[in-house]
Amino acid sequence: MVVNLIIFSNIETNQNGESRCKTFYTRSYKSNDKAECERNHEYIRFVITKGFSLDELNLTQEKINLLFSNINSYVRKCLNNKTPYELFVERFGLDFANVLGICTINPRNVNLKPDLIK
Numbered sequence: 621m622v623v624n625l626i627i628f629s630n631i632e633t634n635q636n637g638e639s640r641c642k643t644f645y646t647r648s649y650k651s652n653d654k655a656e657c658e659r660n661h662e663y664i665r666f667v668i669t670k671g672f673s674l675d676e677l678n679l680t681q682e683k684i685n686l687l688f689s690n691i692n693s694y695v696r697k698c699l700n701n702k703t704p705y706e707l708f709v710e711r712f713g714l715d716f717a718n719v720l721g722i723c724t725i726n727p728r729n730v731n732l733k734p735d736l737i738k
Contacts, residue, residue: 693725
């Protein structure tokens with residue numbers, strides 16, 4: 621839990637301790653609390669289809685990082701044809717993105733199909 625607090629602290633404040641944003645936790649089953657991330661849930665379901673047991677996937681941190689690297693490298697029209705990864709790096713820097721274990725995937729190579737993490 622200490623690591624999570626450090627990461628959220630780095631997201632919320634810059635190197636000078638100035639506030640950049642606020643991190644909030646949301647309530648379960650309240651999609652209107654987290655509307656911006658609901659699309660990511662849909663992308664997760666492209667890869668991990670409903671009815672498929674997560675226990676069968678043998679998910680490792682590397683597979684999860686790969687999944688979210690692909691999701692966050694998918695170009696979004698609502699982001700002015702940028703990727704969430706690009707915006708994150710612009711805002712927080714490449715070093716911080718590397719700490720999270722997420723990397724950029726060439727948009728032509730983004731894979732949001734079940735074979736991605738098998």
